[in-house]
Amino acid sequence: MFLNLLFNFFLWTAVFDKRSYFGSYPKDGLISYILYANLIATFVMGSRTAEIGAYINDGTIINMLLKPVSFFKYYFARDIADKVMNISFAIFELCVVVVLFNAHLIFPQNPLLFVVFFINGVLISFYINLMLSFLGFWTPEIWAPRFLFTMLVFFVSGSYFPLNLLPGPIYHVLLATPFPYLFYLPAQTLTGHIDSSLLVIQLIASYAWVFLLYMLSKKMWNSGNKSFSFFGR
Amino acid sequence: MRLWAKRAIPWSKKDVIRTLNLMKNLKIFYLLALHSLKTTFQGRVGAVFFLLGKIVRVAFIFIFIALVFSRTNLIKGYNLNQILLFYLTYNIIDTLSQILYREVYRFRPLVVSGGFDLILLKPFHPFIRILVGGMDFLDALLIIPYILAALYIYITGFHGDFIHFLIYLAFLFNSMLLVTAFHIIVLCIGIITSEVDHTIMIYRDITSLGRFPMDIYKEPVRGLFTFIIPIGVMMTVPSQALMGILSLPIAVFSFLVSCSLLGLSLLFWQFALKRYQSWGG
Numbered sequence: 001m002f003l004n005l006l007f008n009f010f011l012w013t014a015v016f017d018k019r020s021y022f023g024s025y026p027k028d029g030l031i032s033y034i035l036y037a038n039l040i041a042t043f044v045m046g047s048r049t050a051e052i053g054a055y056i057n058d059g060t061i062i063n064m065l066l067k068p069v070s071f072f073k074y075y076f077a078r079d080i081a082d083k084v085m086n087i088s089f090a091i092f093e094l095c096v097v098v099v100l101f102n103a104h105l106i107f108p109q110n111p112l113l114f115v116v117f118f119i120n121g122v123l124i125s126f127y128i129n130l131m132l133s134f135l136g137f138w139t140p141e142i143w144a145p146r147f148l149f150t151m152l153v154f155f156v157s158g159s160y161f162p163l164n165l166l167p168g169p170i171y172h173v174l175l176a177t178p179f180p181y182l183f184y185l186p187a188q189t190l191t192g193h194i195d196s197s198l199l200v201i202q203l204i205a206s207y208a209w210v211f212l213l214y215m216l217s218k219k220m221w222n223s224g225n226k227s228f229s230f231f232g233r
Numbered sequence: 234m235r236l237w238a239k240r241a242i243p244w245s246k247k248d249v250i251r252t253l254n255l256m257k258n259l260k261i262f263y264l265l266a267l268h269s270l271k272t273t274f275q276g277r278v279g280a281v282f283f284l285l286g287k288i289v290r291v292a293f294i295f296i297f298i299a300l301v302f303s304r305t306n307l308i309k310g311y312n313l314n315q316i317l318l319f320y321l322t323y324n325i326i327d328t329l330s331q332i333l334y335r336e337v338y339r340f341r342p343l344v345v346s347g348g349f350d351l352i353l354l355k356p357f358h359p360f361i362r363i364l365v366g367g368m369d370f371l372d373a374l375l376i377i378p379y380i381l382a383a384l385y386i387y388i389t390g391f392h393g394d395f396i397h398f399l400i401y402l403a404f405l406f407n408s409m410l411l412v413t414a415f416h417i418i419v420l421c422i423g424i425i426t427s428e429v430d431h432t433i434m435i436y437r438d439i440t441s442l443g444r445f446p447m448d449i450y451k452e453p454v455r456g457l458f459t460f461i462i463p464i465g466v467m468m469t470v471p472s473q474a475l476m477g478i479l480s481l482p483i484a485v486f487s488f489l490v491s492c493s494l495l496g497l498s499l500l501f502w503q504f505a506l507k508r509y510q511s512w513g514g
Contacts, residue, residue: 003438006454007445014309014449015301022304101451144282151286155293165300 002093005038008160009097023165029191032106033162035094037187040118041159042090044125044182046083049075052133053142059230071221072130079126109192113199117186120206124178127213134217137224158184162193175202178209261357265366269335273370284371291324291375294444309448314390315476316445321383322472323444326405328376330412336367337416341429347511349424363420364413387475397477404471404484410491411467417498421505443468463490 012034016027025033052075055061064071097103108114132149136142154160156179163184164171174180175198185202188194195202244252273280298320302313311319340363343349352362387398415436423429439462447455447465459465466487473479 003442006450007442010450010454011301011308011445013451015305017309018307019305139278141276141279141282144276144279144286148282148286148289151290151293155289155297160293160297161300 001038001042001090002096004159005035005093005097008034008038009101009103012161013101025162025165025193028104028106029193030162031103032191033187033193034160035097035103035105036108036190037158037183039087039090039094040121040183040186040190041154041157043083043087044118044121044186045153046079046086047125047129048078048082049126049129049133050146052130053136053146056133056136056224056228057140057142061228062230065225072217075130076126079129083122106191108190110189110194113194114186114189116203117181117189117206120210121182121186123210124181124206124213127210127217128178130217131213131220134220134224137220137228153179153182156180157182158187162188164188164193164195175205178213181206181209258357258361261361262365265362266368269366269368270370280371284374287371287375291379294320309446311446311448314386315472317386318383318390318475319446319469319472320444321379321386322405322475323440323468324379325376325383326408326412326468326471327440328372328379329409330416331369331372332376333365333368334412334416335369335372336363336365337419337429338433339367340420340423341427344423344427344429349509350511353506353509360417364416391476394477397475401471401475404474404487407487407491408467408471410495411463414491414494414498417495417502421498421501424505424509440464440468446472463487463494466490 009031012022012030013027015022016030020027022030052061055064064074067074098105128149132146133142135145156163156174156177158180163174163180166174181202185194185206295317298313298316301308302316306312308316340349343352343363349359349363352359355362419429419432419436422432439458442450442458443464447459447469450458455465459469470479470483470487474484
């Protein structure tokens with residue numbers, strides 16, 4: 001992650017070498033977006049759920065099903081623990097970039113709105129990751145769809161650049177998917193670049209995605225449990 | 234005819250053994266590659282997803298480059314065609330390394346299970362099995378469009394000069410020496426510490442800094458990744474040679490660095506082998 005952050009940071013610094021604006025973004029605005037987006041991505045995308053697919057395939061999942069705890073809550077707690085560990089390293093890396101290379105960070109703005117988008121982003125990521133693992137109930141090919149998802153997410157969630165730099169129609173289509181809610185909108189909120197005319201729709205859409213993905217993952221979990229079978233040891 | 238017959242050097246016993254050895258090693262490599270191909274086709278759905286993922290990654294970076302150049306003409310003095318050549322060269326080298334050295338990613342289980350003992354006992358060099366023994370055919374499919382795209386950009390954007398192209402090939406070969414050296418070092422670290430997965434991921438992350446020319450980085454990062462960890466030599470220098478903007482000292486330095494690193498990696502291999510302990514039960 002750190003080297004990816006370095007790549008993005010230096011690339012955008014190079015782009016701003018002989019210009020002060022890129023689209024509607026000043027240098028500090030865009031660099032701050034990249035740094036915040038990478039920081040948020042570390043937290044949002046960090047997950048322990050990838051192991052669930054392997055547990056389903058090798059039957060170990062039975063041990064968890066027997067425990068008197070909610071599977072979803074158990075894994076959410078594991079996820080949060082993993083994310084907290086990741087974020088501590090990510091903050092250190094961000095500090096290294098800011099101090100060593102004189103990156104000018106915009107002071108975080110809209111903290112309350114950020115918290116809302118951020119929590120929804122974490123939940124959306126959690127449910128998508130769960131569903132990718134639940135594919136293990138029906139197929140042993142669990143890593144390849146996750147690989148494709150990871151490739152997709154880092155681009156269409158705005159890890160390399162703010163999504164509103166894309167042509168209007170593509171940007172609006174992307175807003176209808178769950179991806180921008182992972183770290184594009186939280187990062188935009190922090191840098192104060194959030195489009196106020198779309199704010200209410202984006203808020204409703206982020207809650208809608210959380211609800212929809214929760215329902216879908218529950219449905220996959222229930223039907224997966226019904227179709228699950230494993231030979232004894 | 235008589236002159237040729239006079240000058241012909243008869244094959245010594247050593248030459249015959251060497252040639253037979255080479256033939257044997259090539260046969261083993263061929264059989265391992267065939268096995269790898271069959272394994273790939275066993276998980277067809279997975280193969281399609283992996284292939285799609287790789288295509289998506291490259292396509293998105295292309296879109297990203299197009300987006301940046303839609304609002305600017307130059308990045309650190311390089312135009313769109315030059316940046317694309319850098320990126321395609323990075324992809325060619327990276328994909329070649331994936332095709333040839335995929336087996337390195339599967340080395341850890343061999344060390345921790347003691348399975349590596351059985352490979353060391355076999356009457357061929359262990360590199361045939363643990364370094365090049367698992368060709369990745371999915372990447373072999375991807376390298377063709379990279380090469381074609383690079384050729385197209387070079388011919389249309391740079392009015393392709395054949396001499397520079399030959400020099401480029403020489404530097405690509407030089408980059409592959411560095412790639413080989415790095416993979417041998419990963420194997421050595423695997424033998425000594427039984428840690429492979431993270432080492433190879435760090436290597437991949439570091440090489441990904443070479444997607445664009447090293448000029449975009451500021452000091453000390455640029456110096457670090459050019460002279461200490463020669464990612465610049467591996468990824469940037471071949472494209473600079475193709476564009477005719479490579480200085481002679483850097484060219485000489487590049488060949489020296491790759492030969493030295495390969496030599497050092499082989500010494501490290503000898504060192505690691507002496508410290509190998511079988512973990513098998």
